[in-house]
């Protein structure tokens with residue numbers, strides 16, 4: 439460690455790229471370098487230097503917190519997340535409050551940069567001190583070879599960066615109604631990740647379906663990190679994973695709301711229903727009213743197919759900051775406004791996440807005040823990340 443112990447908090451610069459990458463590789467000694475397995479969070483690209491907050495101790499890069507912009511597609515709206523990743527303190531510098539200092543600075547930046555929410559995949563207790571809470575439900579399915587015997591094999595190829603296929607992967611992914619809205623440059627990094635192979639079902643050079651696989655915990659079980667294209671053509675890809683790659687089980691994570699992937703994996707799994715999980719995710723609400731507005735279309739869809747009638751309104755208030763937003767419904771039309779309602783629900787920021795993004799309807803974990811029962815129809819609010827694109 440350097441002798442001069444001056445502490446400095448700064449963004450990444452050219453001068454510190456080496457130290458930054460050395461830190462990540464010290465903290466996560468992976469089979470391949472960190473930047474090959476997590477290129478989208480660690481590419482030292484000058485345009486993205488402000489995504490990386492460093493804490494330097496006498497010039498030595500001792501800690502890092504990444505703030506990665508992720509645009510989530512939610513029923514035609516874009517929910518802007520300043521997602522947190524690459525949280526790391528060098529093993530010789532731990533326990534001195536470095537992560538805490540950087541996270542507090544990151545929270546200030548999340549507000550300055552006007553994000554709606556901040557998502558992260560991490561420990562509930564660790565990030566709970568800074569306002570994140572488990573939120574955002576996903577469904578999980580396990581499928582096995584017995585469901586795939588009847589499907590004929592297709593021409594199947596492992597993607598290795600070919601431009602002709604990358605263009606088609608980008609097209610297929612961007613046509614999805616949920617998941618992250620991504621640039622082609624980001625797609626190139628994600629589909630090029632080591633230890634996450636993307637398999638293509640082809641007809642000549644046409645990509646009919648694709649599936650990105652990763653392993654976690656066991657060599658016998660793979661995880662579908664992302665998939666797309668025709669579901670019929672996905673079946674030979676899954677069969678390939680069992681027969682040629684030797685996996686015995688495949689885990690797939692899909693959105694909890696009705697969608698074609700959920701139906702597909704449900705029909706190919708044992709048991710008739712899946713359980714919902716938080717998908718390793720924690721959420722922090724950065725701007726309550728902006729966040730609720732991004733879900734207005736989703737709330738209206740839920741209202742439309744429900745028994746909701748009459749007039750209801752409730753103002754949600756964040757304890758501490760006093761930030762508020764009102765949800766109003768008239769018949770089956772839902773709006774988010776700044777008009778204060780008579781009925782108020784005041785919650786701290788973690789309980790607000792539990793109200794908006796729980797696993798099941800809010801009244802299952804909290805007592806909704808009289809007049810606010812209509813929130814059971816509108817919440818949980820649903821968004822989804824493919825595991826491939828998390829940071």
Ligand SMILES: CC(C)(COP(=O)(O)OP(=O)(O)OC[C@H]1O[C@@H](n2cnc3c(N)ncnc32)[C@H](O)[C@@H]1OP(=O)(O)O)[C@@H](O)C(=O)NCCC(=O)NCCS
Nearest residue numbers: 465525526527532533534535536537538559560561564567
């Ligand atoms: C996790 C890690 C970044 C912590 O770095 P650090 O600089 O030592 O953290 P701090 O000194 O700020 O905090 C020390 C502890 O106090 C805890 N803490 C912070 N605020 C607190 C509070 N208000 N009350 C009680 N505890 C608090 C922190 O959660 C941390 O404990 P944890 O590591 O069990 O979560 C570091 O241990 C590391 O790099 N680990 C390996 C990589 C990793 O797991 N990264 C996180 C991926 S999700």
